[in-house]
Amino acid sequence: MSWDEVVIVVDLRCANAHRFEGWFASSETFAQQREQQMVTCPICGSHEVQRQPSAPHVARSAAPAAPVAPADPASILAKLVEVLQDQGIASEDVGERFVEEARKIHYGDAEERAIRGQASLTDALGLLEEGISVLPLPPAKEHLH
Incomplete structure (x- = not known):
């Protein structure tokens, strides 16, 4: 051998x-x-x-294949931002009523749907404490300069 x-x-x-x-x-x-x-x-x-x-x-006698280099972090972040922006476009903009609408949806007082809007850090943390999932998103593409 x-x-x-x-x-x-x-x-x-x-x-x-x-x-x-x-x-x-x-x-x-x-x-x-x-x-x-x-x-x-x-x-x-x-x-x-x-x-x-x-x-x-x-x-095997052959050398193992070289490990695949990790993707460039900047390109990963750019793709993530693009996906999040697309998600923002596919949601209803409730503006400053975001906190109120999120609670209504969570407690079954409004139809379940994807929403986006504005909330202060304090309000967002309050939603999280109530078990309401929220995620800060970058502005939708149409709202960028």
């Missing part, structure tokens, strides 16, 4: 309960070598070796 081949990594245990691993070209190769008593425990030399349950490991 050359190092240019794919190999499997097998967890093994000998009759004396020593655990070790072996590298083989295939499961068949392991079985053949075990039958020929070519697999021995590195601790005690026992040929009575059993394969143990394990997660599959495949070693």
Whole structure:
């Protein structure tokens, strides 16, 4: 077996309960070598070796693929702003009545719908304390200069 081949990594245990691993070209190769008593425990030399349950490991001679570089944080933020702005367009602008409308929707006094509007930090925190989810959004595209 050359190092240019794919190999499997097998967890093994000998009759004396020593655990070790072996590298083989295939499961068949392991079985053949075990039958020929070519697999021995590195601790005690026992040929009575059993394969143990394990997660599959495949070693390859080729270098692992280079990790994918993370996306540019600025481009991620720009995409997030775009999505949030689009969400703002798809919601009803209730303006300064935002806090009142959010409570009405939450408590079932108004139809459920997506709304946007203005709220002070204190009012927004009050809504959150009541279990009403709010999220600050950037202005919709049509409201930008």
